Amino acid sequence: xxxxxxxxxxxxxxxxxxxxxxxxxxPDDELERICGSPDHQGICAEVAPYTYxxxxxxxxxxxxVVLALDEIQDPHNLGAxxxxxxxxxxxxVVIPERRSAEVTPAVCKAxxxxxxxxxxxxxxxxxxxxxxxxxxxxxVYGASADGIPYGDPDYRGRVVxxxxxxxxxxxxxxxxxxxxLVALPMRGKVEALNVSTAAAxxxxxxxxxxxxS
Amino acid sequence: xxxxxxxxxxxxxxxxxxxxxxxxxxPDDELERICGSPDHQGICAEVAPYTYxxxxxxxxxxxxVVLALDEIQDPHNLGAxxxxxxxxxxxxVVIPERRSAEVTPAVCKAxxxxxxxxxxxxxxxxxxxxxxxxxxxxxVYGASADGIPYGDPDYRGRVVxxxxxxxxxxxxxxxxxxxxLVALPMRGKVEALNVSTAAAxxxxxxxxxxxxS
Numbered sequence: 001x002x003x004x005x006x007x008x009x010x011x012x013x014x015x016x017x018x019x020x021x022x023x024x025x026x027p028d029d030e031l032e033r034i035c036g037s038p039d040h041q042g043i044c045a046e047v048a049p050y051t052y053x054x055x056x057x058x059x060x061x062x063x064x065v066v067l068a069l070d071e072i073q074d075p076h077n078l079g080a081x082x083x084x085x086x087x088x089x090x091x092x093v094v095i096p097e098r099r100s101a102e103v104t105p106a107v108c109k110a111x112x113x114x115x116x117x118x119x120x121x122x123x124x125x126x127x128x129x130x131x132x133x134x135x136x137x138x139x140v141y142g143a144s145a146d147g148i149p150y151g152d153p154d155y156r157g158r159v160v161x162x163x164x165x166x167x168x169x170x171x172x173x174x175x176x177x178x179x180x181l182v183a184l185p186m187r188g189k190v191e192a193l194n195v196s197t198a199a200a201x202x203x204x205x206x207x208x209x210x211x212x213s
Numbered sequence: 214x215x216x217x218x219x220x221x222x223x224x225x226x227x228x229x230x231x232x233x234x235x236x237x238x239x240p241d242d243e244l245e246r247i248c249g250s251p252d253h254q255g256i257c258a259e260v261a262p263y264t265y266x267x268x269x270x271x272x273x274x275x276x277x278v279v280l281a282l283d284e285i286q287d288p289h290n291l292g293a294x295x296x297x298x299x300x301x302x303x304x305x306v307v308i309p310e311r312r313s314a315e316v317t318p319a320v321c322k323a324x325x326x327x328x329x330x331x332x333x334x335x336x337x338x339x340x341x342x343x344x345x346x347x348x349x350x351x352x353v354y355g356a357s358a359d360g361i362p363y364g365d366p367d368y369r370g371r372v373v374x375x376x377x378x379x380x381x382x383x384x385x386x387x388x389x390x391x392x393x394l395v396a397l398p399m400r401g402k403v404e405a406l407n408v409s410t411a412a413a414x415x416x417x418x419x420x421x422x423x424x425x426s
Contacts, residue, residue: 007403011403080407083403083410084406084410086402086403087401087403087405088400088401089398089400111403112403114401117401117403149424151424185417188301188330188331189227189299189327190224190296190324190325190330193296193300194325194409197413199410200410204398211364211398
């Protein structure tokens with residue numbers, strides 16, 4: 001796999017993936033031919049394939065916070081959410097195997113390399129996994145405009161926050177698998193936040209709740 | 214000016230700008246030639262130039278919250294921050310005249326059209342304007358890793374939140390013009406949030422503070 005860009009290459013070197021080769025200082029078009037993207041910022045690297053985490057390992061910690069993403073197909077959005085999760089110190093991100101962006105070099109770039117330091121797990125069926133998470137003592141919150149105010153719940157203990165694609169929201173079976181639906185206040189004329197900014201608002205709200213309780 | 218994309222064209226039609234012509238249903242390459250971008254999603258429109266707001270008008274309300282951006286040069290980041298500000302119901306966004314992205318069609322697209330409904334003001338000198346904001350009874354918070362925890366201040370009344378470019382942060386004179394520097398908790402290995410996710414975390418933190426006080 002060829003990752004590209006300054007942050008992605010640096011973080012791959014600092015993270016667990018083996019880096020077998022780095023190209024730097026070549027003409028732009030040569031780098032673009034190697035990595036397949038014009039966004040290489042003058043550097044790309046050959047690295048081992050990304051290793052996904054075991055989804056059950058994410059909820060071992062008794063105060064783990066995990067983000068689950070329901071069919072987020074845009075690599076930029078997936079990368080941006082992974083960056084939020086890593087910076088906030090979450091236990092990991094869960095994505096479904098199908099109809100979801102996977103961890104491609106474009107996602108590495110959009111995450112500013114954060115994906116090298118964050119467990120990302122894939123599950124066959126997201127609704128089923130949310131059921132298992134509940135059995136593992138997690139409380140599952142789905143982000144939805146129909147939800148209760150997001151500041152209301154008690155966010156202690158294991159928490160999973162589920163976010164849907166911005167145009168479609170959560171699928172009905174996924175929404176039904178949540179313990180509670182929560183909503184960010186929307187006070188404007190446009191309909192919704194981007195999924196990464198919604199993730200940031202929710203995740204930092206949860207961290208803030210925990211610091212105050 | 215030619216704006217492009219489904220949301221930007223729809224929001225231009227709903228907002229104050231005059232829309233003089235809409236192109237839809239043409240071949241993709243023809244639309245791309247008209248608007249100059251491949252991201253048109255099958256639609257573009259000719260609209261009146263964007264009208265910037267008077268910066269002083271943003272602080273009229275006694276509980277106004279304004280985001281000020283110190284030299285954010287990436288149009289995607291500026292658009293994404295404007296979208297957060299509009300969805301959260303803020304009074305507006307302030308940008309400096311120089312070394313900042315302006316409201317171009319690319320910014321309209323990145324804001325999902327939110328810029329049509331949000332006052333954006335340009336100022337000659339951001340540090341000077343922050344001084345004027347303080348004289349107008351606003352409390353000015355700069356986002357900085359060196360700051361106090363962002364959950365500590367009392368965010369009632371007029372508030373200005375200043376965000377810098379993610380690689381450079383606030384310029385020294387801008388940081389010195391703030392009443393207080395505030396920091397989001399950073400618990401990961403990568404250095405910082407993207408400016409739009411930082412804006413979302415801070416702005417929703419402030420709204421949450423106000424709802425609880």
